[in-house]
Amino acid sequence: MKFANLSATLIAAATCLTPYLPAHAGTQDLQPAGTPTAVYTNPAVNPTSTRTIPAMSAIAIAFPADLTLTADTEQTTTLFLAQPIFDEAGNEIAPKGALLSAQLKPGKGGVSVMADFLVISGRTVPIQASSVLIPGQTVTVQSGLDRAREASQVGGRLVGTAFGAGNINDVDGIKKGALAGTGIGLVYGLLSPKKATVVKIPQGSMYILSLQSAVTLP
Known part of the structure; x- marks a missing residue:
């Protein structure tokens, strides 16, 4: 009878102590030796992210x-x-x-x-x-008439100067040069007006x- 009472007392004591024992007490580490430990990586700070x-x-x-x-x-x-x-x-x-x-x-x-x-x-x-x-916008860069006038004035001055440069008293030479320049300008002025966007x-x-x-x- 005394032995039965002692067993009951030990079982009751063990039951009372169970909540206070460590959770891992009596367990074995099932991870093999040398197994690398997994490391969590946050994708938000991954340096290789694109x-x-x-x-x-x-x-x-x-x-x-x-x-x-x-x-x-x-x-x-x-x-x-x-x-x-x-x-x-x-x-x-x-x-x-x-x-x-x-x-x-x-x-x-x-x-x-x-x-x-x-x-x-x-x-x-x-x-x-x-x-x-x-x-x-489509614009006319320069009309044919404007080009003819401009070319006539410039051509007359240039060619007239070339003809009369040798002798400033050669009036006929200067006139011929002016006429030649005017002719060049008139031919140039026959071209159609240029338009561009x-x-x-x-x-x-x-x-x-x-x-x-x-x-x-x-």
């Missing part, structure tokens, strides 16, 4: 100075960002005022802006972005470029 500017993003650009050109010629120019560029997560990629290189491509009745690279943190980043057509872009003008393909930055 940043992407999505395709069809709007890029606002501005012209730093007045620009006038004919719509049938191609010209390279340097522009700057009128607004910052953000990546797909909303983080700023390029600040306002960053430079970009662009080509002014001739089109039907105007020119288009075609950006080919952007300067970000001192590095050139290739991009493909274009604007809608910037229309120009001229595009004028004032300083500070803003345009929107559309990014043709996504740009990935390290």
Whole structure:
């Protein structure tokens, strides 16, 4: 009877002490020796993560100075960002005022802006972005009559001077030179007036470029 009472007392004591024992008491480490410990890496601070500017993003650009050109010629120019560029997560990629290189491509009745690279943190980043057509105005560069008058006056003076340079008293020579110059001017004046489409872009003008393909930055 005494032995039974002692056993019951020990079991009750063990039951009371169970909540206070360590959780890992009596367990064995099941991880083999030499197994590397896993390290959690936060993707947000991963140095190898990339940043992407999505395709069809709007890029606002501005012209730093007045620009006038004919719509049938191609010209390279340097522009700057009128607004910052953000990546797909909303983080700023390029600040306002960053430079970009662009080509002014001739089109039907105007020119288009075609950006080919952007300067970000001192590095050139290739991009493909274009604007809608910037229309120009068709103007007459100079009429045929104006060219004829101008050529007659200039030609008469030049040729007349050449003929009469040897002898300032040779009036006949001077007259012949003037007539020869007038003839040259009249022939030149028979040409048709020249017309051209001229595009004028004032300083500070803003345009929107559309990014043709996504740009990935390290």
